[in-house]
Amino acid sequence: MGEQLNAIHAALAYIESHLKESITVADIAASAGYSLYHFIRTFNQTVHHTPYDYLIRRRLSEAALELFTSEQHIIDIALDYQFNNPETFSRAFKRMFKLQPSQWRERGEVPYRSLFPRFLPSYLEHINQMSSLKPALVEREKTFLLGLVRTGCEYTAELGLILTQTLKRVQSGEDKHGFYGVKSHAGKRGTLPCYFLGIETTSPEPPQPPLVIQALPAGLYARFLHEGKSDSLRLTLDYIYHAWLPQSGCGLADSIEVEFFGSEIPQEGKSG
Structure with missing residues (x-):
């Protein structure tokens, strides 16, 4: 190789x-x-x-x-x-x-x-080391998430720590099946990209500040498994957007990316 x-x-x-x-x-x-x-x-x-x-x-x-x-x-x-x-x-x-x-x-x-x-x-080496490049196509119902939002488009360990401390302080009763990261990219001119980190919630009602609600729309999602450290996630995203998507026959319905971390919030640089 x-x-x-x-x-x-x-x-x-x-x-x-x-x-x-x-x-x-x-x-x-x-x-x-x-x-x-x-x-x-x-x-x-x-x-x-x-x-x-x-x-x-x-x-x-x-x-x-x-x-x-x-x-x-x-x-x-x-x-x-x-x-x-x-x-x-x-x-x-x-x-x-x-x-x-x-x-x-x-x-x-x-x-x-x-x-x-x-x-x-670095990109070619990354994708040629991945065990699977084929996503699972998953139909999801509308989901509500409870968490924090910050300006920017990347996960940080600091945001993970703040969310954990905030959930403990407000004594959130939500069952933490896993943590989600949602990247919302700039839409209209002048808007900034945002990153949301949170957990699933059964209630769409406005929560206690600084927590906010993020809705994931219903639809068909392509679920990829990223193999490697978090700092190589950009290479997996390059493959999704510039190799898989143009040849898939699929289109983007919304300008968001959803990350699922499982039950543990990752530390920066750790495998995800």
Whole structure:
């Protein structure tokens, strides 16, 4: 696996340095030192994208970023990233981002995890060490959670400690089947991402401050098992958003991520 990952790393580096140049999949295979057939098969197995799909997604993401950071004409950006005409660029752009390039530029901000990132060695090593990449699809009823909310989008051990102390102080009678973390990402311009940590509750009634109620909407959830320390969770999320989701046929109904920690609140850096 080490030699295979090194070859794919070389191919990804080659793609990154030629995003604005005309290259073929055969060129990318040559950069990895593989035959075309062997390269395509190995790339698919390791990256979970075809080489061409990965190349196009990286070009579109860099073009999308330039729409915000430069005043270049859309057609010039399209040509820079090897799209031969604005119609081809617009169709590919809308297929990926659900907006026309002009609408994207007018939006003025990058939606959460919409840009396809460069896959780094740490990401490939992480997903190729996971025992299972396939989620369980779970239908959930509407659930109410009791806990604390803070500005930010990550769990911290400090928040876990404050929640534990607060629940003891108010003598919450809720049965702690497990702790949930809920990331709510910025929606409208000017809003900030928030992180909620709490436990299930049977009552949606307003609790005693500083505790708040967070509702998890009913719906179909994709449940993934993260293997590794909490600081590598971002790599699992990269796989979910940029490998599994585009190929799953599923869509996001809400801009939240739900974490389930079980009966013990994790310490930062511990396995989860």
